[in-house]
Amino acid sequence: MKHLLIIEDEILIQQSLKKLFERKGFLVDVSASGKLAIDMILTKEYDRIICDLMLQDISGFDVIEESKKKYSTQDISEKFVIMTAYSSPQVLNKANSYQCRLLNKPFDDLEHAMKVMTE
Amino acid sequence: MENRPDSQNQTSPKSLALYLDPDILDALHQDHYDLGAFNLCSLNEAKFALLKKGDRLWVNYSDGEHCDFPYYLNNVKQVLSDFSQRQNPSKDHTDVFDSLIKTNQKIEKRMFSSVPISHGQNVKDLWDEVIKKINSISHECHSLGSLIERVLDVPFLQSYQSSLVILHIKGQTKAEVLGTLWRSEKHKDLIEVKDFNAFYNSVKKSKIKSFSTDSFGKMNLPFNGSFLAKEVLSKKYSLVAIVSRHDFLSYAKDEIELYETCIDLLQPHFERLIDQEFSDKRISELRVCLKDFPLPLRIKDSITDATFLNDLYNNELQEKDIFFSKRVSGPFTLDIYDSDELRHYAFDLFHFQRISLLGELLNTLRHELSNPLFGLKLGAQIYGTLDVPEDSKEIMSEIEKNINRSQLIIENFSNLYQIQTEKKPVAVKKIIDEALVLTKSETREIDKHIHFSEGTEDLTLEVPLIFVVQIIFNLIINASQAMKQEAIRGVLTLDIKTEYDTLLIDVRDNGPGIPEDKQGELFKPFFTTKPQGTGLGLVLSRNLAVKMGGNLEYFAKNDLKGASFRLTLPLS
Numbered sequence: 001m002k003h004l005l006i007i008e009d010e011i012l013i014q015q016s017l018k019k020l021f022e023r024k025g026f027l028v029d030v031s032a033s034g035k036l037a038i039d040m041i042l043t044k045e046y047d048r049i050i051c052d053l054m055l056q057d058i059s060g061f062d063v064i065e066e067s068k069k070k071y072s073t074q075d076i077s078e079k080f081v082i083m084t085a086y087s088s089p090q091v092l093n094k095a096n097s098y099q100c101r102l103l104n105k106p107f108d109d110l111e112h113a114m115k116v117m118t119e
Numbered sequence: 120m121e122n123r124p125d126s127q128n129q130t131s132p133k134s135l136a137l138y139l140d141p142d143i144l145d146a147l148h149q150d151h152y153d154l155g156a157f158n159l160c161s162l163n164e165a166k167f168a169l170l171k172k173g174d175r176l177w178v179n180y181s182d183g184e185h186c187d188f189p190y191y192l193n194n195v196k197q198v199l200s201d202f203s204q205r206q207n208p209s210k211d212h213t214d215v216f217d218s219l220i221k222t223n224q225k226i227e228k229r230m231f232s233s234v235p236i237s238h239g240q241n242v243k244d245l246w247d248e249v250i251k252k253i254n255s256i257s258h259e260c261h262s263l264g265s266l267i268e269r270v271l272d273v274p275f276l277q278s279y280q281s282s283l284v285i286l287h288i289k290g291q292t293k294a295e296v297l298g299t300l301w302r303s304e305k306h307k308d309l310i311e312v313k314d315f316n317a318f319y320n321s322v323k324k325s326k327i328k329s330f331s332t333d334s335f336g337k338m339n340l341p342f343n344g345s346f347l348a349k350e351v352l353s354k355k356y357s358l359v360a361i362v363s364r365h366d367f368l369s370y371a372k373d374e375i376e377l378y379e380t381c382i383d384l385l386q387p388h389f390e391r392l393i394d395q396e397f398s399d400k401r402i403s404e405l406r407v408c409l410k411d412f413p414l415p416l417r418i419k420d421s422i423t424d425a426t427f428l429n430d431l432y433n434n435e436l437q438e439k440d441i442f443f444s445k446r447v448s449g450p451f452t453l454d455i456y457d458s459d460e461l462r463h464y465a466f467d468l469f470h471f472q473r474i475s476l477l478g479e480l481l482n483t484l485r486h487e488l489s490n491p492l493f494g495l496k497l498g499a500q501i502y503g504t505l506d507v508p509e510d511s512k513e514i515m516s517e518i519e520k521n522i523n524r525s526q527l528i529i530e531n532f533s534n535l536y537q538i539q540t541e542k543k544p545v546a547v548k549k550i551i552d553e554a555l556v557l558t559k560s561e562t563r564e565i566d567k568h569i570h571f572s573e574g575t576e577d578l579t580l581e582v583p584l585i586f587v588v589q590i591i592f593n594l595i596i597n598a599s600q601a602m603k604q605e606a607i608r609g610v611l612t613l614d615i616k617t618e619y620d621t622l623l624i625d626v627r628d629n630g631p632g633i634p635e636d637k638q639g640e641l642f643k644p645f646f647t648t649k650p651q652g653t654g655l656g657l658v659l660s661r662n663l664a665v666k667m668g669g670n671l672e673y674f675a676k677n678d679l680k681g682a683s684f685r686l687t688l689p690l691s
Contacts, residue, residue, distance in 0.1 A: 006313025106493035
């Protein structure tokens with residue numbers, strides 16, 4: 001079974017996504033805090049990390065940077081899926097530099113978004 | 120890679136046959152000057168040079184007298200302390216003086232570390248010549264470009280072919296490259312600031328100041344080969360000065376130090392010339408602004424009686440028309456004359472502020488609302504698929520629909536404030552629908568009749584969607600607000616039809632209409648009948664329509680009550 005981590009501080013989004021993925025048979029951990037998420041990433045093994053960019057404590061990019069302690073650039077591009085509601089060119093550029101998948105919130109097509117997140 | 124002249128000292132000399140162009144051979148045989156000598160005459164007019172003889176430093180005066188360096192240094196310190204005790208030295212004086220002190224400190228420092236290489240030249244004379252040249256060119260040049268060009272006249276730089284300066288004035292988006300190539304060709308170019316910064320930092324970090332163009336491909340320097348570079352940093356700008364012989368030979372240590380000293384000596388002049396060019400540019404910009412200032416104005420110099428008048432000023436204006444008069448600076452008085460425009464402007468500054476604030480607010484709202492709305496939507500979607508009673512599912516689906524609507528409204532409103540000029544084929548029906556969604560609450564309790572004459576529903580226009588939506592939005596809002604003033608049931612009619620190759624959209628209401636005497640004013644800026652109005656809606660709308668190759672007009676219909684506007688747009 002695939003193990004997912006969802007980092008999202010909007011509890012409704014976080015819990016809804018958790019439910020959706022659990023129903024599809026995934027094992028899901030969640031975190032509303034970036035700092036806690038870093039601890040989780042460093043101590044547990046995840047197949048996929050779905051990360052919001054605007055968190056309350058630190059940014060999603062900080063989480064990715066900290067994960068470099070454990071993962072190679074290649075791992076990061078495969079494991080991380082960035083979610084954002086603020087797709088300014090700067091944000092897009094930075095996200096592209098990690099070469100990971102990017103999803104704009106709100107999702108236009110939920111099914112498609114789920115595919116991007118898990119494939 | 121930097122060249123490393125120092126490394127010569129560590130290896131034993133080996134003979135090497137070189138086949139060279141005579142020009143290069145000449146350059147090779149150029150004398151290297153002895154850096155044991157420095158002229159510190161920039162403090163005052165006295166001429167003296169500093170010499171290193173054995174372990175001792177000597178100051179030689181031009182009249183043949185000499186004393187040892189510690190004694191001279193004492194003299195300099197005396198001059199410095201005299202200066203600082205002088206009452207109220209002006210800011211300019213202090214700045215120039217500070218930079219002189221710094222220059223002298225640098226020279227002193229370098230002198231103590233330098234090893235004289237004697238070529239049997241009269242060191243003092245040569246150095247005197249260099250200083251003299253620098254002094255004379257810096258006084259003769261009135262622009263940075265010419266100063267940079269004339270640097271090549273300095274005696275020891277006579278075998279060099281090009282002199283450039285790369286200047287970045289703080290806050291500007293590009294750095295400027297200017298100077299001379301092959302001693303004749305003027306060069307001017309702009310480069311990206313990030314490339315300049317990288318270059319500046321490499322030059323700054325380098326102890327040797329000698330480089331090759333190969334290492335700076337991005338800079339696109341207009342010559343190939345090795346070059347000397349020296350950076351200068353000031354409060355307002357940073358610059359790198361470059362000279363090159365256009366060859367690939369490395370530079371001797373004394374040559375490098377001599378060049379550095381030259382640039383140090385020139386620094387106060389760089390500053391002066393850049394400041395001057397900067398202020399010249401600002402003055403001319405200011406002049407243009409004042410000339411085009413939308414109100415009649417006059418600036419008067421009370422000493423010379425000279426006056427500056429802008430384009431709107433005319434002779435009929437009199438002293439009694441002066442609305443605003445103020446001593447602006449020194450002897451200058453600024454007078455602004457009263458006019459109809461003035462009242463509008465003073466008035467509408469507030470409106471402009473309000474409108475731009477509204478735009479910002481909308482953006483914040485969009486960002487702040489879209490996340491929670493998205494959460495609600497996901498939640499509703501998931502709850503709806505759980506094992507819950509059928510009526511709960513219906514409620515969830517209603518919630519989801521309402522969230523979609525809210526998202527659409529937020530999206531459409533913030534689109535109104537974005538500058539999107541992209542032309543895409545867009546269906547007429549979509550334009551009308553979008554405008555209606557945005558005006559839904561404003562048009563509550565108003566009957567809406569939308570007539571698409573045959574075929575128009577499927578037509579497409581090649582226009583920026585937002586432009587047309589904004590126009591129709593404006594017309595509907597105006598109509599609704601006008602109708603609400605009447606105690607009758609409002610009827611809003613939209614007629615969409617074609618005439619030859621033109622699309623006509625008529626927006627009509629049954630409100631009070633526009634009085635005949637006001638109809639001419641409708642499209643003038645700041646004309647409004649509403650207490651809270653900006654008077655900009657119709658002006659902006661017409662501008663947008665014209666931009667798309669169409670027009671917006673008011674047309675009165677005698678048989679009907681109310682106002683009618685017609686938007687015409689060309690069909691592609």
